[in-house]
Amino acid sequence: MLLGRYIFREVVPSSVLGTVLATFVIFLHGIDPVLEPLVGSSNTTIETAVRVLMLALPALLPYTIPFGVLVGILIGLGRLASDGEIIAMRAAGVSSRKVIAPVLAFALIGAALAGLMSLRWTPRSIRESTAIINQLMANQLSAEIRPRVFEVNFPNTILYIGDVERFPSQPGQPPVARWHPVFIADLTPPEQRSNGVGPGADGPLVTVSREAMAVSDPVNNRLLLSLRDYSTHEMGRDRVAHDIGAEHGQQALYAEPPRQRTLPSSAMNTGQLMQYRGTDAIEMRIELHRRFALPVACLMLALVGIPLGITTAKGGKSAGYVTAVLLTFFCYHLSSITLIGLAKQRTLPVPLAVWLPDAAFGIVGAIFLYRMERPGERDLLGALKDLFGRAFAAFKRRPAEDAELPRRARAAWRLRLLPQIVDTYILSNFLFYVTLWLAGFVSLTLVYSFFELMPDMVRNKIPMVKMFTYLLFLIPNLIYLSLPFSILVAVLVT
Numbered sequence: 048m049l050l051g052r053y054i055f056r057e058v059v060p061s062s063v064l065g066t067v068l069a070t071f072v073i074f075l076h077g078i079d080p081v082l083e084p085l086v087g088s089s090n091t092t093i094e095t096a097v098r099v100l101m102l103a104l105p106a107l108l109p110y111t112i113p114f115g116v117l118v119g120i121l122i123g124l125g126r127l128a129s130d131g132e133i134i135a136m137r138a139a140g141v142s143s144r145k146v147i148a149p150v151l152a153f154a155l156i157g158a159a160l161a162g163l164m165s166l167r168w169t170p171r172s173i174r175e176s177t178a179i180i181n182q183l184m185a186n187q188l189s190a191e192i193r194p195r196v197f198e199v200n201f202p203n204t205i206l207y208i209g210d211v212e213r214f215p216s217q218p219g220q221p222p223v224a225r226w227h228p229v230f231i232a233d234l235t236p237p238e239q240r241s242n243g244v245g246p247g248a249d250g251p252l253v254t255v256s257r258e259a260m261a262v263s264d265p266v267n268n269r270l271l272l273s274l275r276d277y278s279t280h281e282m283g284r285d286r287v288a289h290d291i292g293a294e295h296g297q298q299a300l301y302a303e304p305p306r307q308r309t310l311p312s313s314a315m316n317t318g319q320l321m322q323y324r325g326t327d328a329i330e331m332r333i334e335l336h337r338r339f340a341l342p343v344a345c346l347m348l349a350l351v352g353i354p355l356g357i358t359t360a361k362g363g364k365s366a367g368y369v370t371a372v373l374l375t376f377f378c379y380h381l382s383s384i385t386l387i388g389l390a391k392q393r394t395l396p397v398p399l400a401v402w403l404p405d406a407a408f409g410i411v412g413a414i415f416l417y418r419m420e421r422p423g424e425r426d427l428l429g430a431l432k433d434l435f436g437r438a439f440a441a442f443k444r445r446p447a448e449d450a451e452l453p454r455r456a457r458a459a460w461r462l463r464l465l466p467q468i469v470d471t472y473i474l475s476n477f478l479f480y481v482t483l484w485l486a487g488f489v490s491l492t493l494v495y496s497f498f499e500l501m502p503d504m505v506r507n508k509i510p511m512v513k514m515f516t517y518l519l520f521l522i523p524n525l526i527y528l529s530l531p532f533s534i535l536v537a538v539l540v541t
Contacts, residue, residue, distance in 0.1 A: 050141070051149035057126060058153050062119025065371065069111040070104065078103075084180045095179060102176040106313065109165040109341040114375040116157040117348040120150055121367035124356025133357050143357050143419060154349035162342035166317050169338075173314040192224070192261070201300050205232040227258040229274070231298070243281045244289050253280045254298065270300040329397060333387055336401035344379060347405045350412025354419045368540060369483060377487045379404050381494055388498025392505070473541065480537035488529040493518050 081103050085096050124146060127133050133143055192198060198206040207230040214223045230253070233240065237248035256277035261270050278292035312334045315323070320335040355370060382404045390400035497518060504514055 050136075050145060051152075054123065054127075054146050054149045055153060057123035058119040058150065060119075061122035061367070062115045062153070062157070064115075065118030065122075065368070066108075066111050066115025069114045070107050073107050073111065074103065081176075084183055095183070099176050099179055102172040102179075105164045105168040105172040109161045109169065109338075110380070112157050112161040112164070113341065113344040113348050113379075114371055116154050116345045117352045117375055118367055118371040119153070120349055120352035121356045121370055124150070124353065125367050128357050144416070146357065147353055147416065150349055150353050151346065154345045158342040158345040161345055162339075165338045165341050170314050170316055174310065177310055177314065192226075201302055203233065203235040204300060205234065206230070206300070222263045224261045225258065226261055226272075229254075229256040229259045229272075229277075231255075231300075243279065244283050247283050247285075248281050248289075249284045249286075250282045254278070255280070256296075264299075268302050270302070272298045272300065274298060329391060329393070332397045333390060333401060336398055337387075340383075340401050340405055343405050344408070347408035347412060348374065348379070351408055351415060353412075354415035357419070369480065372484075372487065374408075377491060379408065381491055382407075384491075384495055384498060388501060391498070392501060477537050477541045480540050481533050484533040484536050485526065485529055488533065489522060489525045492525050492529075493521070496521065 081099060085099060124133075127146075136145070137143060192206070192208060192211060194208050194211045196207075198208075208226045209228045210226070212225040212227075214225070233243075233252040233254070235252075237244070238246045240248070240252060243252045254274070254277060256272075256274040258275045259277075260273040260275075262273075264271050274296040276294060277296050278290060281289045283289055312320070312327075312330050315331070315334075317335070317338060320331050320338075323331045325331070351374060352371075356367075383401070386395060386400035386403055389395045390397045497514065500514065500517075503509070504511075
C-alpha cells in the first residue's frame, strides 16, 4: 500500500488543478448567456449574482472532471517515468502494472463525483438558476425606462420621460422611481379605450404630468403611476378638443410579457427522463444516456492514460496537458458530438451513439494495458514534437553555397535577430502548441456548428455544398477568435 499511496499523492494535485483550469476556461467561454440577465437588471444584488454564477458550475463538472482525471494520471505517472522511477520499479522486480489499481481507484472516485453532478446537481442547479433569472427579468420593469427617449415597448403606448430618479428598493418590495415630466400617448383604437371620449374620439389620448411616482407590479406585468398636476387631451370626431386637468390621478401601463426562459431537457430529473414518452423523445434519451456515459468516461480515459503516462519520457506537465486535451476534447467529445448529431438525424441508435466513444476508449485502453510491459519507445507526443521541430529547423537551413563561405564572412551579414539554436528550440515548441490548440478549437467548433445546423439544412433542402461553403468562410472568424487564447496557452505550456 505504500506504493499505492505514493502514486495517489502524485495524481491528485494535478487532477484537481486540471479540473479547475478546464472548468474556468469553459465557464468564461459560455458566460455571456449567464451574465446577460444579471447585467440587464438593476435590482441584481451581489448575493444573487454570485449564486447564479455558482449554479452554472455543476453543469460543467461532468465534462471537466474526466479531463482532470486524465491530466492527473498523465502528469503523475509521467513525472515518475521522466525521473526514472518506473525504470527503478522494474529493475527491483516490481511490474509497472502495480500502478493500475491505485489509479483506477482514483478514477472511480472521479466517476462518482461526475455522476453526482450529472445525475443530481446539474438538473437542480439549472432549475434554480432559471427560476432566479426569470424572476429578475420580471422585476426589472420600471428599471428599464430610460429618460429623454421615446419608449415604445408598451403595447399601443408611447412614453417620454424628462428625468428619472430611482430609489433603492427594500427587500421584498417592488422598485420605485420618480419621473418628471411625463408624456404618455395612448394609441389604442378609440372604440377599445375604456377612458376618455371612447368611440367618439379621433386620434390618441395624450396625458402629460408634471411628476409621477412609478411602482413596479411584476405579478400583473404593469407599472402603477401616481400622477401629480396632470392633464389629458383628446380630439373628438366633431373636431372639438376634450381637455381634462387634475391635481392627482392614477394610471397603469401594461408592458409586454417578460421573456421567460424555458427549462431544457437537462433540467429534468433522471427519473422523469426515464419515464418520458413525449414528442421529442430522442433529445430526452440522448440526455439520459449522456448523464451515465460522462462519469464512465473517467474510467475509460484512465485505461488509456495509464500506459501513456508511464511511457512519457519527456515533456513534463506540458505533455500531460496537451495529451489530455487531445484525448478528452478533440477525440472523446468531438466524436461524441459527431455521433450524437447522427443520432438526432435518426442515422444511429441513441445508445450506440452515446456509448460508442466510451467503448472505443475502453478497448484501446485494454490493448495499451496489455502491451504496457513490452519493450520499445512509445512516447507519442515526444515523437510528434521532434518531427515538428525538424520541420521547423528545415526552414532556417542555409543554401549549400553559403556553407562554403568563411566563418567571418557569414558572421558579417548575419542579423542578431535571426533564430539561433536556442531560439529554434523554443520557437519549434511554441509553434507546435499554437498550431495544436488552434486546429483543435477551430475543428471542434466547425463540427459542432455542422451538426447544429444539420436539421435546418435538411428541413429547408439546402445543398451540402452550401453548408461546406459556409463553414469554409467561417474558419477565418474562428481563427480570429481562437488565436489569442491559443497563443496564451502555447506560451504557458512552452
